[in-house]
Amino acid sequence: MSNIDFSKVVTATARIEQDRAKALAKLADIRWQCSVAGVVLPGGLQVPGDEATRLSLSGAVSALQQGMISAPLAWKTPTGFVELTKPQVEAAAQAVVQHIQACFAAEATVAAQIEAAGDPAGFDVAAAFGAALAN
Template sequence: MIGETQMQQLLIPISDEAPSGPPLYAGNLRLYHQHLPDRHLQYDDVASLGFAPFVEKPRPVSSDPFFEYVEQAPVEQDADKAWVQNWVRTPVSFGNESDREPLLRAHLLDGLADLRWQRETGGITLPDGTPVRTDRHTQSQLTAAVVQVQAGVLSEVRWKLDTGFVTLSGPEITAIATAVTGHVAACFAAEETVAAQIAAAATVEDLRAIDIQAAFDAALTNAQ
């Protein structure tokens, strides 16, 4: 019997002995080629079909994400003829010494904005343990629902949480919207606090000493 691991193995289309398209799951190929063996597929199993095994290495976590890019490297073929996607670490270049300070400051502010967006839209957990999404679409839906409740159009709302569908009363949907709005406001307040720290840094050394993630986390805790 074919297991989930075999179905989710990645394969990549090959043309002229080189990758020619995005990878796909082996399960898709097995639907049309049921003669394939019930195991992890090797190069010889799929080469005649125009495919080869594909291995995507996990993206490494940068130890210094604001001063180092982690980028995809060109795919390479290993000893088993599988194509492997690796990653490379590239230090951030800030140009000449005279240009370094403003470029570094702008780089930190861009990274800070991205971090705030990730935290803002990453969801929250209510005091009762219920997870709630906080992406921009959910924020808009909650605002619209509260407006309808406050206008007397709705007395309750049918809603979908990660735990399933629920019926929420007017006060309940308003409480959720209030929690989400408070979370979003705290994220922006934290960004403002750290942005001020970046603005106050006078030298390149001062800028490099700022730990954006730690500073943001501390500011967010204070803002909540």
């Protein structure tokens, strides 16, 4: 008779699935960090990609298009206040939503790679995300 409790043994399959779950969680965090970092527009304007900024940009575009407000708009950026014209607000909104979509597309690509990986513990999530985002 053995004193080994086999119910506590982690099988190779279970370890691989744990590693896969960890890699997918890391991937989601990398995508989120990249998303909220936002974009830098031509001219150097940094626009965050967080939900509050996206909502503010969407509202500003809509209000400008409906004539509820007029440009230039005072806009607070990570480096201070700027005044934006209607085309600049629209370009910022477009760049941010395209960036967010590119981040999700890159995450989907890498998630499929992680799912297909035989050994997800050795998978370089950050490098794979960077490569997918660059494409």
